[in-house]
Amino acid sequence: MATPELLEVKIARRLDEAEGIVSLELVSVSGTGLPAFEAGSHVDIHIAPGIIRQYSLCNDPRETHRYLFGILREPQSRGGSSAIHEGFSEGRTLRISQPRNNFKLKENARHSILAGGGIGITPILCMAWRLQTLGASFELHYCARSLERAAFMNTLKAVPFADAVFLHLDDGPDSQRFAVDRYLAKPDPGTQLYTCGPGGFMEYVISGAKRFGWDDGHVHVEYFSASVDTTGAAFTVRAARSGLSLTIPADKTIAEVLLANHVEVPLSCEQGVCGTCLTRVLEGLPDHRDGYQTDEEKAANNQMTLCCSRARTAVIVLDI
Numbered sequence: 001m002a003t004p005e006l007l008e009v010k011i012a013r014r015l016d017e018a019e020g021i022v023s024l025e026l027v028s029v030s031g032t033g034l035p036a037f038e039a040g041s042h043v044d045i046h047i048a049p050g051i052i053r054q055y056s057l058c059n060d061p062r063e064t065h066r067y068l069f070g071i072l073r074e075p076q077s078r079g080g081s082s083a084i085h086e087g088f089s090e091g092r093t094l095r096i097s098q099p100r101n102n103f104k105l106k107e108n109a110r111h112s113i114l115a116g117g118g119i120g121i122t123p124i125l126c127m128a129w130r131l132q133t134l135g136a137s138f139e140l141h142y143c144a145r146s147l148e149r150a151a152f153m154n155t156l157k158a159v160p161f162a163d164a165v166f167l168h169l170d171d172g173p174d175s176q177r178f179a180v181d182r183y184l185a186k187p188d189p190g191t192q193l194y195t196c197g198p199g200g201f202m203e204y205v206i207s208g209a210k211r212f213g214w215d216d217g218h219v220h221v222e223y224f225s226a227s228v229d230t231t232g233a234a235f236t237v238r239a240a241r242s243g244l245s246l247t248i249p250a251d252k253t254i255a256e257v258l259l260a261n262h263v264e265v266p267l268s269c270e271q272g273v274c275g276t277c278l279t280r281v282l283e284g285l286p287d288h289r290d291g292y293q294t295d296e297e298k299a300a301n302n303q304m305t306l307c308c309s310r311a312r313t314a315v316i317v318l319d320i
């Protein structure tokens, strides 16, 4: 698959949205519009050489003149969010990928429940805009640690769907918390649930939904960073261009073994979310562990991410 063209954009506006969260409004450098995006989409922001991070679009998908992002300074930043917070000011130009969508809305649902935790509000907000445009029924639950850490509060008060927004603060009274037994206790075939946020929050929502009998097809999740299990049975990789045949042991990734054998592997997130290490498969079947490719792309089995994915066949031949 050819790498889609990168977009040259500049920061038109930067705002402090909440404690540790800034928003960036990006517009095209050329002054033309930006490619259309679907609710739930993200782009890769090229932050510095070798540092590419994924951020969800949070503005109304009808807007084509700008992309809006909310960026949390991660306490355990590996250089991405801290570089943005420290060095990305208005006027700066940068490169981003085309929008991609791994978190699609079921637009014909009778009702949708959107649950965003912390910075997970970003794709959720974009979905709310889309549902509003469709005239669809939905409720948006925004869970934050405190009012000071809740981003986009001014936006949420002004949106035409403000009545559908429910704010839940960890430091507020119990009665206003997002309790799964209050909001998710009655699964309905016509209702879809979407959630995005920190791991603990997502786990609470997903396990709560399961407990009340929601089926997987009605629960949609977006992870910011994957906690991927990269282990599994050993297999052999034939690196066609390098002329090497290597065993990938149970506890090592393909990328680790290739690098140890002096085969260059482009890497960025190393968590299966950015697609930097995507490589063509010439023979054999991958065991996809990434969150980057769509289900259709995975089903085609003609490319795989080397930082986390494994093989379902004893031998896999790669174009590397």
Ligand code: FES
Pocket: 266, 267, 268, 269, 270, 271, 272, 273, 274, 275, 276, 277, 278, 290, 292, 305, 306, 307, 308
């Ligand atoms: Fe990001 Fe492999 S390095 S998907």
